[in-house]
Amino acid sequence: MRLPLAERLRPLTLDQFYGQHELVGPHGILRALIESDQISSMVFWGGPGLGKTTLARIIARRSNASFKEMSAVTQNISDVKRVIEEAGNIGRLAGKQTILFLDEIHRFNKAQQDIFLPYLERGQIVLIGATTENPSFRLNGALLSRCRVFQLESLSQSDIVAIVNRAYDLKQEDAGQNRTQLGTGIAEYIASVSNGDARTAINVVDLAVNSLTSGETLNLDCVRRALQRTHVVYGAEEHYDIISALHKSVRGGDANAALYWLGRMLQGGDDPVYIARRMVRMASEDIGLADNSALSLAMATLHACQAIGMPECDVILAQCATYLARAPKSVETYKAINKVKDVLTAEHPWPVPLHLRNAPTNLMKELGYAKDYKYNPDYKDPVEQDYLPEQIKHYNFLS
16 A cells, blocks of 8 residues: 655655754754754644654654654543553663654643653653644643753745655656646745645645646646645634534534534644633523523533543533534524624713712712612612613613
């Protein structure tokens, strides 16, 4: 079985690596650490397709240590414990240290990240984490203090163009006699739409070339069709499109569609805590007073996602999405608060009526603060009293 094109093009040495010149260039600090085999715990922080996994694998090839690769998306704490136990055995029997590479480390919540601390202290493992999220916010402070953070920058246009040309050349080698032509400026165009992401650029080349027949030229139309037909790019625009689709499916009462869009977000690598926060908003905006328990469930979902993380929290999100979609709907309070905002934007901020003001001092009492205020619990019958400024007391935001 042939490997994916991106995997076949993955650099094996630092000299083949594109980008990150300050880190792995001739005088880069990371190059010095790798070449001297002085690897300590570290975190690679940067967007997708910048080389985080590639750097970890280059370290594995150069190091004398045992190397284990894991992903927080598909594996859990039990898997990590098993690898750490194996690392202890390797250390005792072979005298070798173990480097554990954990991709998407931010998908473990901060409590789960505590698992690494005692083993880092004892030197049983060296941890290399990879994350697309800001480590300051998503990683345990104690863990972060034991790891050096290396921030990876987006690849330059020239780096991506070089990668596109390499990918195209390899596709031509695969084609044998059925070669195609690369149109003028196409490599530059692919680089421009890849947002500094090498993997995206390679996947676009792969799909676009596969759509051609022998002798055809890879032109702009072919590339645009490839971009339309593939989901390799899960960028900001699609992220917001899909969360919009999830919200509207819940609002429309289509639980089936809500689960589909939820699955798309999770598969695309969206943060489950972000999704849960949006569900809290849905519970109040769209279900509201029609079912007050929806907000409690959404908050419980948020706390559960923060506590156990992925992959275990996927079913919790699915339960919440299904409940919200099936729940009765009311936008009464949502519309009411928007009416309030409109009034606050359009009108003068009227002063608080004197009888509603706080009067903690004698001076304030002398000025009439709290005068004639009727304390409701002192009355058996409903109290006639205005609670809005005189100028807008006829407004009814909930009508």
